[in-house]
Amino acid sequence: MVRVALIGIGNVAAAFVQAIEFAKTGKEIYGILNLPIKPNNIEIVAAFDIDKRKVGKRLREAIFTKPNVVDKYIDIKSNDIIVMRGPTLDGKVGILSSIIEESEEKPVDVVSILKREHVDVVINLLPTGAIKASAFYAMASLEAGVSFINSTPSPVAKEFGDKFRDRNLPVFGDDLLSQIGGTITHAGIIEFLKSRGVKVLRSYQIDIAGSTEALVTLEDWRKDLKKGIKSTFISSYTNGAEIVAGTSDYVEFLKDRRVSYMVIEGMYGIGVPIRIDISLKTYDSINAVSPLIDLVRLSKLLMEKGIGGAIKEVCYYYFKDPPERAKSIMEAKKGFELLLSNLL
Numbered sequence: 584m585v586r587v588a589l590i591g592i593g594n595v596a597a598a599f600v601q602a603i604e605f606a607k608t609g610k611e612i613y614g615i616l617n618l619p620i621k622p623n624n625i626e627i628v629a630a631f632d633i634d635k636r637k638v639g640k641r642l643r644e645a646i647f648t649k650p651n652v653v654d655k656y657i658d659i660k661s662n663d664i665i666v667m668r669g670p671t672l673d674g675k676v677g678i679l680s681s682i683i684e685e686s687e688e689k690p691v692d693v694v695s696i697l698k699r700e701h702v703d704v705v706i707n708l709l710p711t712g713a714i715k716a717s718a719f720y721a722m723a724s725l726e727a728g729v730s731f732i733n734s735t736p737s738p739v740a741k742e743f744g745d746k747f748r749d750r751n752l753p754v755f756g757d758d759l760l761s762q763i764g765g766t767i768t769h770a771g772i773i774e775f776l777k778s779r780g781v782k783v784l785r786s787y788q789i790d791i792a793g794s795t796e797a798l799v800t801l802e803d804w805r806k807d808l809k810k811g812i813k814s815t816f817i818s819s820y821t822n823g824a825e826i827v828a829g830t831s832d833y834v835e836f837l838k839d840r841r842v843s844y845m846v847i848e849g850m851y852g853i854g855v856p857i858r859i860d861i862s863l864k865t866y867d868s869i870n871a872v873s874p875l876i877d878l879v880r881l882s883k884l885l886m887e888k889g890i891g892g893a894i895k896e897v898c899y900y901y902f903k904d905p906p907e908r909a910k911s912i913m914e915a916k917k918g919f920e921l922l923l924s925n926l927l
């Protein structure tokens with residue numbers, strides 16, 4: 584078994600909890616690695632949040648509580664854990680203060696809970712911008728001897744990588760790359776065009792969704808942070824093309840659906856123009872599920888072998904803002920596959 588703690592019971596947590604239940608039915612989850620640890624070996628044993636509508640509730644009920652918008656895909660029968668009150672820190676700054684209804688309960692002692700529940704892996708799913716809170720949970724994980732997956736844009740793998748390495752604990756981050764979201768699709772099309780000799784000149788991507796993450800990204804500083812990460816990820820795979828990409832709007836009725844529009848312009852042949860327009864429609868939270876199921880199992884495998892730190896091949900394959908980047912998506916895949924073959 585791999586024992587997991589979830590930090591932030593938002594939409595991705597709602598999708599992940601359902602995916603673990605789905606795995607128990609024996610049905611196929613698309614796009615996950617074939618590893619000795621199976622998805623049904625994952626057990627969620629602790630959950631933390633700060634919203635009074637979720638704290639104190641059963642996890643299986645909290646995941647469908649406002650402001651979450653994820654659909655119910657499956658009945659969760661087997662998990663009775665209660666959501667605990669984590670520390671707030673910067674978890675409700677700015678627009679989040681009008682979305683979150685802060686619990687009046689006293690925060691629990693996170694380190695002792697992680698130890699008591701024998702947690703192997705913490706998944707950080709706090710909102711964008713909760714930098715101090717993410718750092719707090721990273722430190723708590725270090726102290727409790729737990730590995731850490733940082734799905735958020737906060738710099739955890741970047742800043743805590745050495746500390747985790749010294750304790751032989753894996754830390755993966757930063758900012759999870761969706762299985763088939765806007766960023767990887769955009770970078771992938773550009774890489775394909777390049778492989779066909781097209782000179783890509785410029786490109787933009789706008790993302791529209793109805794989740795809390797889309798709503799909080801309306802704040803300029805969060806928008807700039809995420810736009811910077813997405814644009815840098817895509818640009819790092821192009822030779823000097825002008826790239827602008829990031830969340831642009833919140834449309835409430837879309838709920839967990841996300842629409843990404845991409846426009847890519849370039850030249851080919853004797854210098855005539857090519858333009859590609861793409862509209863990609865996905866369920867945002869489900870897009871995190873397969874990568875997270877892989878990362879949880881990889882954490883445990885690496886822990887068992889005593890390998891710690893921000894393993895670069897895992898970070899550049901699964902994240903948008905890794906401490907080190909590969910030169911292309913293909914190179915990232917090759918590097919990651921080599922690591923896997925040495926590991927298994």
Ligand SMILES: O=P(O)(O)OC[C@H]1O[C@@H](O)[C@H](O)[C@@H](O)[C@@H]1O
Nearest residue numbers: 759760761764765766767796867
């Ligand atoms: O789909 P992408 O481009 O990999 O981005 C994934 C996610 O990136 C996160 O930063 C956002 O908060 C999510 O809402 C978003 O969907």
